[in-house]
Amino acid sequence: MSTSGLKAIAPVPTAADFLDIVLSKTQRKTPTVIHKNFKISRIRNFYMRKVKFTQDTFDEKLGAILTEFPMLDDLHPFLSSLMNVLYDKNHYKLALGQLRTARHLIDQVAKDYVRLLKFGDSLYRCKQLKKAALGRMATIMRRQKDPLAYLEQVRQHISRLPAIDPNTRTLLICGYPNVGKSSFINKVTRADVDVQPYAFTTKSLFVGHLDYKYLRWQVIDTPGILDHPLEEMNTIEMQSITALAHLKSCILYFMDLSEQCGYTVEAQCKLFHSIKPLFGGKPTLLVINKIDIKRLEDLTPESRALVQEIIDTEDVQCIQVSCYSEEGVMELKNKACDALLAHRVDTKLKGSKINSVINRIHVAQPKARDEVVRAPFIPESVKERKKYDKNDPERRRLQRDIELEEGGAGVYNINMRQDYLLANPEWKEDIIPEIMDGKNVADFIDPDIAEKLEALEREEEKLQAEGFYESDDNLFDSDDEREAVEAQIALSHKIKSQSIKKSKKNQSRLPRTAGLRTLSELSSELTAAGLDPSRIEERAQMIAKVQGSKRKRDNEDGDMDMDEDEDDEDKAEGWMDVDSEDAPRLKKVKTNSGGVVSRREPKTDRRLAGMRDDAQAARAVKLRNLGQRPRNMLAKAGEGDRVIKTKMPKHLFAGKRKGGKTQRR
Numbered sequence: 180m181s182t183s184g185l186k187a188i189a190p191v192p193t194a195a196d197f198l199d200i201v202l203s204k205t206q207r208k209t210p211t212v213i214h215k216n217f218k219i220s221r222i223r224n225f226y227m228r229k230v231k232f233t234q235d236t237f238d239e240k241l242g243a244i245l246t247e248f249p250m251l252d253d254l255h256p257f258l259s260s261l262m263n264v265l266y267d268k269n270h271y272k273l274a275l276g277q278l279r280t281a282r283h284l285i286d287q288v289a290k291d292y293v294r295l296l297k298f299g300d301s302l303y304r305c306k307q308l309k310k311a312a313l314g315r316m317a318t319i320m321r322r323q324k325d326p327l328a329y330l331e332q333v334r335q336h337i338s339r340l341p342a343i344d345p346n347t348r349t350l351l352i353c354g355y356p357n358v359g360k361s362s363f364i365n366k367v368t369r370a371d372v373d374v375q376p377y378a379f380t381t382k383s384l385f386v387g388h389l390d391y392k393y394l395r396w397q398v399i400d401t402p403g404i405l406d407h408p409l410e411e412m413n414t415i416e417m418q419s420i421t422a423l424a425h426l427k428s429c430i431l432y433f434m435d436l437s438e439q440c441g442y443t444v445e446a447q448c449k450l451f452h453s454i455k456p457l458f459g460g461k462p463t464l465l466v467i468n469k470i471d472i473k474r475l476e477d478l479t480p481e482s483r484a485l486v487q488e489i490i491d492t493e494d495v496q497c498i499q500v501s502c503y504s505e506e507g508v509m510e511l512k513n514k515a516c517d518a519l520l521a522h523r524v525d526t527k528l529k530g531s532k533i534n535s536v537i538n539r540i541h542v543a544q545p546k547a548r549d550e551v552v553r554a555p556f557i558p559e560s561v562k563e564r565k566k567y568d569k570n571d572p573e574r575r576r577l578q579r580d581i582e583l584e585e586g587g588a589g590v591y592n593i594n595m596r597q598d599y600l601l602a603n604p605e606w607k608e609d610i611i612p613e614i615m616d617g618k619n620v621a622d623f624i625d626p627d628i629a630e631k632l633e634a635l636e637r638e639e640e641k642l643q644a645e646g647f648y649e650s651d652d653n654l655f656d657s658d659d660e661r662e663a664v665e666a667q668i669a670l671s672h673k674i675k676s677q678s679i680k681k682s683k684k685n686q687s688r689l690p691r692t693a694g695l696r697t698l699s700e701l702s703s704e705l706t707a708a709g710l711d712p713s714r715i716e717e718r719a720q721m722i723a724k725v726q727g728s729k730r731k732r733d734n735e736d737g738d739m740d741m742d743e744d745e746d747d748e749d750k751a752e753g754w755m756d757v758d759s760e761d762a763p764r765l766k767k768v769k770t771n772s773g774g775v776v777s778r779r780e781p782k783t784d785r786r787l788a789g790m791r792d793d794a795q796a797a798r799a800v801k802l803r804n805l806g807q808r809p810r811n812m813l814a815k816a817g818e819g820d821r822v823i824k825t826k827m828p829k830h831l832f833a834g835k836r837k838g839g840k841t842q843r844r
């Protein structure tokens with residue numbers, strides 16, 4: 180787990196805010212109306228629910244804090260020690276322990292008061308028990324003011340910690356204050372560590388990242404360490420010691436031989452020896468910085484002997500750099516990364532993991548089948564080929580060389596035609612036309628085009644000889660047949676062109692003549708079919724008599740005056756009666772929808788009663804509509820609508836509330 184895993188912690192509220200959050204949630208999420216007239220079981224349940232809900236909310240909030248804050252025992256030793264240095268392990272554990280105890284006490288209070296509420300005998304007593312329960316919970320939470328404030332400070336500080344992964348490849352920079360550690364990390368990574376000409380500019384761990392051999396590396400800049408006993412070191416120095424002790428890394432110990440940092444070469448050598456036990460089993464590089472001012476060769480013999488003693492130590496390499504002039508900085512980075520990679524591989528091979536994997540690794544060795552020596556074959560062209568050297572003027576030209584000559588990436592466009600295999604190499608750059616001599620070039624791609632064309636022409640000639648393309652005039656034996664077919668085609672076109680209403684589109688349509696059938700025709704057809712039509716004839720004659728008498732009566736009244744044209748029209752529309760000679764005719768009236776219905780008209784129009792003529796009737800309608808306008812504006816139905824709506828209905832705006840007062844909540 181890296182320090183980035185510590186960052187996802189929700190803010191910790193103060194004790195007062197904690198209470199506000201929990202109590203307001205209880206008020207919002209539980210019922211608020213209760214009356215003394217309710218059954219006592221309902222009153223008890225009402226208050227028990229409030230107490231239990233408050234307890235659950237406290238439980239949830241405190242539980243979230245306790246789970247989000249990391250347990251020091253579960254963390255990586257480096258992170259655990261770092262948190263101990265920064266926040267004091269005992270203080271941290273005590274704060275979390277107090278919150279855990281508070282949660283337990285709140286649970287106990289809720290349990291006790293719910294038990295007492297079961298025996299509450301009135302609304303007043305139940306309410307007092309609820310108040311007491313919530314009051315005791317609030318008191319317990321108020322006592323947690325200091326732990327909550329402390330944990331909020333820790334949370335804010337944790338979120339600002341650098342994201343250090345204890346398990347990844349790490350370069351660790353250490354040494355006295357002001358020897359150039361931060362300048363180096365700024366050169367090799369994109370970290371922006373503050374650099375100042377005084378001691379303890381860096382007060383905490385800083386992390387930068389770099390890429391080497393396609394791998395991600397983290398570089399940690401530690402605060403300067405002074406050479407005094409561990410128990411006298413301050414928090415800033417202890418962070419460095421923690422990192423040195425727990426991180427599997429490559430140690431870069433920086434020294435300033437010019438003594439501009441304010442510490443002698445002897446003191447710096449002494450510090451190396453004092454913290455050397457922390458470097459055990461880690462690749463170590465002695466970095467002599469500021470060589471633009473003073474090099475190792477310029478030292479006095481006494482100081483040189485002290486430095487040489489460190490260099491001669493096992494597993495220590497010496498590199499001279501200058502972060503000011505950038506001399507040797509990249510070499511130092513590469514050397515440190517290579518040393519750590521080699522060390523990690525060695526530890527993996529020596530470690531416990533290799534034993535579990537070694538039995539699964541098998542290196543296949545081919546066995547000789549006879550005594551013949553089969554040396555590897557290398558073609559002569561490969562042997563003779565000169566090794567590519569970019570400084571050789573006669574070297575073979577690569578695409579990259581051509582690209583640089585032609586303007587570089589983004590400008591140069593590779594020639595796709597240079598590898599075309601054509602009969603004449605000069606044709607490579609020819610522009611391929613799409614149209615040539617008025618013909619499409621794509622038609623001439625097929626090499627067998629001429630043969631296919633000849634085969635097609637032969638097939639055409641054969642079809643013509645067989646009469647495949649003969650005209651339609653020869654299909655009919657006589658002119659009468661041709662005319663009949665043409666008439667039939669014309670009729671079918673005419674029928675199709677007639678527009679059919681949407682509603683009638685899917686209906687089966689009868690021809691108009693199908694409905695016009697006389698009684699004598701019907702009788703003869705039924706007789707021919709071997710059926711007796713006598714009963715149908717009797718019924719038809721009876722209906723004809725009845726309708727005949729009706730028509731006679733209507734004609735006498737003058738209501739139905741129909742001429743022969745209307746009669747023909749009825750026939751055309753398909754008004755079918757049993758016998759065309761005796762059947763009466765009804766007057767057709769067009770409806771608003773455009774359909775036609777048959778009905779009798781009344782003798783007089785009641786709407787025009789008392790009116791002189793149509794003009795006077797129209798004027799009356801106009802005046803009536805005008806008089807209705809003011810009533811329409813008041814949403815009244817007519818003159819008789821005298822209703823005055825009540826603005827404030829009594830039952831909604833007056834009357835006393837039943838079953839107790841509002842304060843009984």
